[in-house]
Amino acid sequence: MSSTTPQPAVGRSVPRREGADKVAGRTRYTDDIAVQGAWYGKTVRSTLPKGRVRSIALDPAFDWGRVVVVTADDIPGENVVHLIRDDQPVLAPNEGEIRHREEPILLLAAPDRALLDDAAHHIRIEYETAEPVYTLDQATEVFSTIEIRKGEVPEDVEDVEAVVERTFQVGLQEQLYIEPQGAIAIPEPDGAIKVIGSLQCPYYVHRALKRALNLTDEQAIVVQAETGGGFGGKEEYPSIVAIHAALLARKAGRPVRLIYDRHEDLAATTKRHPGVIRHRTGVKKDGTLLFQDIEIVLDGGAYCTLTPVVFSRAAIHAAGAYSCPNVRIQARAAATNTPPNGAFRGFGAPQSLFAAELMVEHVAERLGMSSVDLRRKWMLRVGDTTATGQKLTESVGSELVLDAALKAASTVQPSNRPTVRRGRGLSLVFHGSGFTGSGEKKLQGTIALEALPDGTFRILTASTEIGQGTKTIFCQLAADALGVGLDQVVLAPQDTSLVPDSGPTVASRTAMIVGRLVQDAATALKQRLKREAPPLRVEKAYIQPDSVHWDETTYRGDAYPVYAWACTIVDVDVDTTTGEVHVTDLVTAVDCGKALHPVMAEGQIEGGSLQAVGWATIEEIKVKDGGYQNDRLATYLIPTALDAPRIRTILVENPYSRGPFGAKGIGELPMDGPAPAIIAAIHDATGVWLDEIPATPEKVLAALNGTRETGNGKQS
Amino acid sequence: MTVRFTLNGVPVSIESSGSRRLLDVLREDLGKTGTKEGCGEGECGACSVLIDGEVVDSCLVAVGQVEGRNVLTVEGLAAPNGELSRLQQAFIEHGAAQCGICTPGMLLAAHVLLQRATQPTGDQVREALAGNLCRCTGYTKIIEAVLSCTT
Ligand code: FES
Numbered sequence: 086m087s088s089t090t091p092q093p094a095v096g097r098s099v100p101r102r103e104g105a106d107k108v109a110g111r112t113r114y115t116d117d118i119a120v121q122g123a124w125y126g127k128t129v130r131s132t133l134p135k136g137r138v139r140s141i142a143l144d145p146a147f148d149w150g151r152v153v154v155v156t157a158d159d160i161p162g163e164n165v166v167h168l169i170r171d172d173q174p175v176l177a178p179n180e181g182e183i184r185h186r187e188e189p190i191l192l193l194a195a196p197d198r199a200l201l202d203d204a205a206h207h208i209r210i211e212y213e214t215a216e217p218v219y220t221l222d223q224a225t226e227v228f229s230t231i232e233i234r235k236g237e238v239p240e241d242v243e244d245v246e247a248v249v250e251r252t253f254q255v256g257l258q259e260q261l262y263i264e265p266q267g268a269i270a271i272p273e274p275d276g277a278i279k280v281i282g283s284l285q286c287p288y289y290v291h292r293a294l295k296r297a298l299n300l301t302d303e304q305a306i307v308v309q310a311e312t313g314g315g316f317g318g319k320e321e322y323p324s325i326v327a328i329h330a331a332l333l334a335r336k337a338g339r340p341v342r343l344i345y346d347r348h349e350d351l352a353a354t355t356k357r358h359p360g361v362i363r364h365r366t367g368v369k370k371d372g373t374l375l376f377q378d379i380e381i382v383l384d385g386g387a388y389c390t391l392t393p394v395v396f397s398r399a400a401i402h403a404a405g406a407y408s409c410p411n412v413r414i415q416a417r418a419a420a421t422n423t424p425p426n427g428a429f430r431g432f433g434a435p436q437s438l439f440a441a442e443l444m445v446e447h448v449a450e451r452l453g454m455s456s457v458d459l460r461r462k463w464m465l466r467v468g469d470t471t472a473t474g475q476k477l478t479e480s481v482g483s484e485l486v487l488d489a490a491l492k493a494a495s496t497v498q499p500s501n502r503p504t505v506r507r508g509r510g511l512s513l514v515f516h517g518s519g520f521t522g523s524g525e526k527k528l529q530g531t532i533a534l535e536a537l538p539d540g541t542f543r544i545l546t547a548s549t550e551i552g553q554g555t556k557t558i559f560c561q562l563a564a565d566a567l568g569v570g571l572d573q574v575v576l577a578p579q580d581t582s583l584v585p586d587s588g589p590t591v592a593s594r595t596a597m598i599v600g601r602l603v604q605d606a607a608t609a610l611k612q613r614l615k616r617e618a619p620p621l622r623v624e625k626a627y628i629q630p631d632s633v634h635w636d637e638t639t640y641r642g643d644a645y646p647v648y649a650w651a652c653t654i655v656d657v658d659v660d661t662t663t664g665e666v667h668v669t670d671l672v673t674a675v676d677c678g679k680a681l682h683p684v685m686a687e688g689q690i691e692g693g694s695l696q697a698v699g700w701a702t703i704e705e706i707k708v709k710d711g712g713y714q715n716d717r718l719a720t721y722l723i724p725t726a727l728d729a730p731r732i733r734t735i736l737v738e739n740p741y742s743r744g745p746f747g748a749k750g751i752g753e754l755p756m757d758g759p760a761p762a763i764i765a766a767i768h769d770a771t772g773v774w775l776d777e778i779p780a781t782p783e784k785v786l787a788a789l790n791g792t793r794e795t796g797n798g799k800q801s
Numbered sequence: 802m803t804v805r806f807t808l809n810g811v812p813v814s815i816e817s818s819g820s821r822r823l824l825d826v827l828r829e830d831l832g833k834t835g836t837k838e839g840c841g842e843g844e845c846g847a848c849s850v851l852i853d854g855e856v857v858d859s860c861l862v863a864v865g866q867v868e869g870r871n872v873l874t875v876e877g878l879a880a881p882n883g884e885l886s887r888l889q890q891a892f893i894e895h896g897a898a899q900c901g902i903c904t905p906g907m908l909l910a911a912h913v914l915l916q917r918a919t920q921p922t923g924d925q926v927r928e929a930l931a932g933n934l935c936r937c938t939g940y941t942k943i944i945e946a947v948l949s950c951t952t
């Protein structure tokens with residue numbers, strides 16, 4: 086190690102590790118990797134939302150000589166996509182149940198794409214049809230339920246001075262990473278199979294492969310290629326792509342590339358859970374919050390996937406960033422015959438916070454108070470307890486972010502276009518960083534750090550770079566804790582045959598939880614280097630602090646290690662003739678604990694904010710006969726550079742003692758605030774309240790014309 | 802058929818059916834995998850290349866159409882010695898590339914703008930990039946990076 090102390094890396098916006106390769110076009114994403122002799126794979130899916138496969142027939146007149154066909158009978162292990170519940174098959178077996186229109190039934194591989202498409206046209210699948218369920222009212226199968234109770238919510242509200250009731254609805258949303266799902270499977274000697282793919286969680290895929298293909302730990306090798314965005318969409322779905330590619334490669338005895346096109350990706354992969362959220366809030370005339378009674382119903386789609394975890398986060402965040410003595414949150418996730426919904430940045434919290442934030446607006450309106458004053462009165466502060474009874478002891482940035490955002494927002498100027506009304510809205514949200522409850526304790530994410538003989542250091546972790554900066558931030562943390570230059574630290578590839586299981590790259594946990602392990606390993610290694618010489622290796626696994634208590638059965642206790650906070654102010658233009666909503670400006674103040682890399686932290690917040698703007702305004706998926714009508718980029722619109730507001734981010738540093746250098750996870754938080762702020766801004770501009778997103782021109786016009794009867798607005 | 806064109810300043814000649822997508826020929830025959838496929842339908846701009854200085858979606862162009870023309874891909878933006886262009890450097894500095902999958906297309910669209918307008922406004926930058934979708938950045942840092950390259 087050099088004797089002069091290098092300039093600290095943490096807190097500086099150093100160049101992104103893989104930045105030069107990315108701008109030069111050198112970076113290899115999955116589909117960029119050429120593999121000698123690889124065939125192309127394809128998934129043949131159901132065309133019917135519910136029923137049974139009666140028979141699968143290959144046209145005898147077609148030459149199947151150069152085509153590999155895989156059915157459920159070719160699965161060497163269990164026909165299950167390993168996750169929480171064993172309900173989702175890898176391929177629907179003969180006589181097996183079909184639960185949604187995109188259910189995979191068989192797989193094909195061929196040396197060229199034309200032959201592959203041709204082969205797909207020569208397969209005949211006969212079905213037995215059954216009656217599908219599309220709406221939450223009709224849904225009978227419940228994936229899970231949660232009840233959170235704090236104090237007592239009165240049924241009889243005679244003593245309560247005002248009770249406000251309202252029901253909100255949120256729609257499906259696609260992650261829309263610009264790189265579609267894809268994997269390449271390569272058979273290796275000794276029965277091993279290597280899968281290279283676009284994915285967030287190498288060990289999820291590893292476990293799923295082992296189970297479906299009956300492989301040992303060593304035989305399943307998962308390598309993350311550079312990944313073109315994930316946002317949760319590459320948390321659990323890549324297991325399916327990987328298993329499918331591996332089954333084809335195994336049967337073909339050669340590498341197979343299974344790369345989705347955008348249409349298939351939009352039609353078949355997981356979406357954000359849509360849902361209905363009902364609130365009943367009791368207050369005194371002076372605004373004192375007496376009780377919150379909340380019901381959440383989320384649509385899980387056809388299979389369980391990660392639904393129980395998504396909706397647990399939804400429930401825990403449902404009361405919003407506020408302190409209330411009496412809370413009841415009842416949540417339920419039900420099954421319908423649409424493709425399964427799954428992980429998406431925010432993981433249920435954006436849905437429930439949307440409703441919670443709008444409730445503040447409705448209560449404020451009812452009381453004739455400013456909603457900002459009401460937030461100040463209600464907001465959680467140090468010493469307060471959340472709905473799960475968690476006492477907040479440190480790094481509570483509610484007031485800091487509110488003040489910072491208010492200070493930064495300029496005054497609204499009226500629009501000079503006659504048909505356009507301008508308005509402003511605000512939201513205040515919090516988001517738990519890291520896994521819920523005892524998740525981290527059970528998982529025990531592990532990393533290793535090596536001191537190499539040439540004086541460099543290597544971090545071994547399964548945490549992935551998906552654009553958010555893992556590769557850079559981990560090196561910054563290690564370099565500073567070791568007291569070495571940034572260029573002396575490298576990150577090993579995300580390859581399960583090399584790196585330990587650090588847990589999935591989800592839940593705003595990577596920088597905060599795994600990053601802290603990197604920092605701690607580096608500190609330990611530095612000590613050892615005083616006495617010992619390289620090569621040395623230090624491993625660190627997560628240890629839950631004794632002070633953290635969580636009861637999974639009652640949903641009481643410390644739901645998250647800490648929370649990040651954000652206040653968002655948006656300005657919108659509403660065109661009263663077309664109903665179009667344009668978000669022109671967005672200011673967001675975020676308590677991130679400590680900005681390890683300010684530019685990347687801002688980048689996360691800006692990107693997440695725009696994704697939320699899209700969810701709230703233009704991103705719409707209509708379901709017809711169990712399929713998505715917006716299954717092409719021409720019909721599923723996301724914001725372009727022209728649609729995007731001017732975004733200003735204010736990073737508020739409010740250190741968290743157990744985060745690396747004080748940092749908290751902020752990957753998901755920016756998804757929470759914009760949607761309710763936009764709806765409040767539309768109200769400010771036009772005087773009408775929408776209870777549903779996306780606020781499409783259709784809905785806005787209907788609301789402006791008073792033609793939409795939602796049953797809302799009646800208040801006791 | 803034989804198709805001849807100039808790719809990043811170098812003459813190339815390939816044997817291909819003229820109806821194949823330029824995108825596939827660039828990626829599969831010529832190894833230019835910097836050009837990405839995000840939709841295959843002209844909606845995302847990940848496959849943007851320049852043909853005679855105009856931004857086009859290479860997923861919508863048949864290779865036969867580029868006979869005799871000048872094609873520039875992201876690989877051709879750096880100097881022959883590998884030195885990154887000012888715009889490429891600005892993308893790194895400003896954090897304009899996150900996952901990076903939209904970056905090649907963004908760079909090419911911005912490159913054309915900067916050649917045509919030395920002092921573009923923020924709105925002009927937004928206009929020029931409107932055909933290129935990015936899901937990671939919210940566009941803020943991309944726009945900043947482009948504006949930092951104005952003379
Ligand atoms: S791949 Fe060509 S525009 Fe999307």
Ligand code: FES
Nearest residue numbers: 899900935936937
């Ligand atoms: S950087 Fe990921 S899509 Fe633009």
